[in-house]
Amino acid sequence: MKITEIPPRDFDLAMTLNSGQVFHWERIRNGFLGTIGDIPTYVKQRGEVLRARVAAASSRYSEKHAQVTIEHYFALDHRLPEICASFPDDQIMNAAREFCRGLRIIRQPKWECLATFICSSMKQVVHIRQISKALRERFGIALKADLPEDRSSGADSCLVHTFPSAERLAKSSEKELRKCALGYRAAHLLATARLVDSGEADLDAWQVLSDAELHHQLCELPGVGAKIANCVMLFAYERLRAFPIDVWIERVLRHHYFPRARKSNMSRLREFSEGYFGEHGGYAQQYLFHYARAIWRKSPV
DNA sequence: TCCCAGGTGTCGC
DNA sequence: GCGACACATGGG
Numbered sequence: 627m628k629i630t631e632i633p634p635r636d637f638d639l640a641m642t643l644n645s646g647q648v649f650h651w652e653r654i655r656n657g658f659l660g661t662i663g664d665i666p667t668y669v670k671q672r673g674e675v676l677r678a679r680v681a682a683a684s685s686r687y688s689e690k691h692a693q694v695t696i697e698h699y700f701a702l703d704h705r706l707p708e709i710c711a712s713f714p715d716d717q718i719m720n721a722a723r724e725f726c727r728g729l730r731i732i733r734q735p736k737w738e739c740l741a742t743f744i745c746s747s748m749k750q751v752v753h754i755r756q757i758s759k760a761l762r763e764r765f766g767i768a769l770k771a772d773l774p775e776d777r778s779s780g781a782d783s784c785l786v787h788t789f790p791s792a793e794r795l796a797k798s799s800e801k802e803l804r805k806c807a808l809g810y811r812a813a814h815l816l817a818t819a820r821l822v823d824s825g826e827a828d829l830d831a832w833q834v835l836s837d838a839e840l841h842h843q844l845c846e847l848p849g850v851g852a853k854i855a856n857c858v859m860l861f862a863y864e865r866l867r868a869f870p871i872d873v874w875i876e877r878v879l880r881h882h883y884f885p886r887a888r889k890s891n892m893s894r895l896r897e898f899s900e901g902y903f904g905e906h907g908g909y910a911q912q913y914l915f916h917y918a919r920a921i922w923r924k925s926p927v
Numbered sequence: 928t929c930c931c932a933g934g935t936g937t938c939g940c
Numbered sequence: 941g942c943g944a945c946a947c948a949t950g951g952g
Binding site: 854 | 931932933934935936
């Protein structure tokens with residue numbers, strides 16, 4: 627196990643992990659336990675310091691590797707002040723920018739992100755977390771993770787589960803997958819897992835495609851439409867312009883940007899969003915999403 | 928009991 | 941090309 631300490635600027639770990647872009651991190655002892663790829667990781671932020679315990683894959687896995695892993699996954703190299711400054715200057719965007727200070731779009735493994743978002747359609751965030759957990763526990767690999775020392779229990783460890791590979795899920799069945807509460811999404815996940823496992827869909831090779839080509843390829847996969855394709859582009863391919871429109875973002879757009887349009891169809895909303903929110907539209911979208919979800923119940927944003 | 932959720936696929940016009 | 945509808949599941 628390697629312990630690394632990083633003093634990140636402009637980063638809020640809890641804000642980032644609770645914003646609905648990733649679903650498997652669990653809060654334990656004021657920190658978060660999860661995996662980065664297949665590496666068990668415990669990470670905690672105190673003040674200006676990010677402290678991570680990264681399970682070493684081998685003895686050659688150095689503290690430097692651990693640090694690079696953390697910095698890459700949490701995208702600590704993104705120039706957040708410049709990104710936020712590129713957002714449009716309007717009332718709701720300014721409020722979201724203020725509310726979501728330190729929120730970063732992280733770099734998720736492609737298959738894990740794709741599979742999780744196939745499970746996300748017509749599901750609340752809490753349910754997506756349940757599905758992600760069930761898939762990991764049923765099909766993933768259990769690994770030991772070290773927890774920080776605790777006054778009552780001292781140093782100890784617990785198990786975390788990797789996200790199952792496409793190969794593993796391709797070998798399962800729709801019936802088995804449905805046991806993870808996937809419902810009708812089980813067939814989509816299985817079909818896409820088989821395409822990825824066979825190599826017919828080569829997620830890594832798609833890295834070099836243009837935004838439009840990548841979007842097209844993703845939409846060819848079963849269970850993937852425009853919205854989920856944009857989520858995968860944003861959260862796994864680092865296409866920071868991709869702008870997923872879900873029910874929350876649609877609500878924000880209609881309420882704040884098209885307040886008097888009785889009917890503004892989706893293609894019009896897409897066209898507007900792709901232009902108005904600029905080169906980091908995906909970041910702007912995530913800030914609006916998290917802000918709207920957090921405060922909508924209190925009073926309509 | 929009813930409504931809703933980080934939507935997609937299909938069908939009819 | 942657009943609108944309507946079905947599709948599973950669980951929390952509030």
